[in-house]
């Protein structure tokens with residue numbers, strides 16, 4: 355087992371070097387084993403992931419799960435925008451990197467933990483959704499290391515070539531988002547998440563979006579799109595969909611109920627399902643917390659063309675958990691009028707009046723900006739900022755409290 359590059363990180367109190375990657379060639383794919391070796395000034399050795407965790411900064415880890423083509427990238431763009439600064443691939447690195455880095459956030463795509471490349475999957479007859487095509491041990495080791503303030507050498511799955519490329523160095527960010535097919539599949543990885551989101555796109559809507567992207571933008575045929583959705587469905591049902599029961603927030607996207615028998619999939623009914631009792635997260639509510647409310651905001655203050663807009667809010671249960679659900683069916687005609695809706699929502703974790711509307715206007719060209727997908731993604735982005743601020747302020751406040759006691 356050959357150990358190659360040695361990286362050093364000084365992001366925390368002590369200096370850690372990471373000897374990685376140790377590569378063993380297993381058939382058509384490479385397995386990366388990351389070893390941590392501490393070379394602190396005191397000269398002790400051991401597990402850097404544990405010994406380097408006592409710094410004054412902390413990485414907050416967010417998981418975002420969804421099938422491919424379900425709006426993860428769009429959501430990520432909205433989320434990173436809430437924290438300011440542009441998110442870009444690592445500078446001077448692999449042009450096909452899936453990672454996006456901004457001042458506050460690093461988004462890593464879990465496709466990078468595919469253990470089988472495209473040919474390997476074909477040979478073994480497994481899809482990328484199958485756990486056997488993914489290296490959960492490495493995913494766990496690396497997310498744990500990053501959360502502990504230790505840089506890692508993460509593999510890259512190249513979507514252009516279908517091969518596993520040489521790894522890239524990922525330093526511990528303030529906020530680490532792990533997005534992809536399986537962020538909540540492995541219990542060990544799930545336990546590292548400070549907050550988790552599942553994008554639940556109904557089959558009808560997924561199909562409409564796939565057609566829009568893969569047919570219009572990538573030149574695929576209708577038959578091939580149908581075939582690819584069908585081929586993925588058994589593994590999607592077995593391994594991806596069940597993760598939604600673990601999510602702290604689910605954004606469910608369904609066909610509208612405002613147009614009888616609608617099959618165009620353009621007008622959407624979107625539900626934001628928010629778990630109660632999650633630390634550092636208080637669900638958003640409409641008018642009155644805990645009540646059940648239906649609201650049609652169309653009228654003097656909100657312009658609505660057919661089929662209009664309908665909100666619903668209330669308590670519910672979801673996979674046995676108590677939740678609050680906020681629902682929006684329909685679409686906005688004028689985005690600037692969204693301020694009227696925003697002013698009736700509470701617990702949205704804005705820093706100033708109109709921040710949701712401002713964010714939505716800023717990204718008016720993103721898919722879903724005129725409906726509940728954009729609205730709820732933006733709100734979840736603000737809730738994550740709030741969660742991050744609460745976690746980091748409670749960490750810095752802790753020693754003070756200990757002193758008082």
Ligand SMILES: Nc1ncnc2c1ncn2[C@@H]1O[C@H](COP(=O)(O)OP(=O)(O)OP(=O)(O)O)[C@@H](O)[C@H]1O
Pocket residue numbers: 420421422423424425426427428429563564566567721722723727728
């Ligand atoms: N909220 C939305 N409303 C309408 N269409 C959308 C929405 N979100 C995504 N789409 C459509 O789905 C396509 C895929 O979106 P996006 O690239 O964000 O998904 P993804 O999950 O990151 O996909 P992949 O994993 O395949 O890269 C977009 O090009 C767009 O056509």
Ligand SMILES: O=C(CO)[C@H](O)[C@H](O)COP(=O)(O)O
Pocket residue numbers: 421422465472482483512513514516535
């Ligand atoms: O489900 C997916 C997640 O994005 C992809 O299909 C998977 O990563 C395989 O990628 P490719 O089709 O490029 O080989």
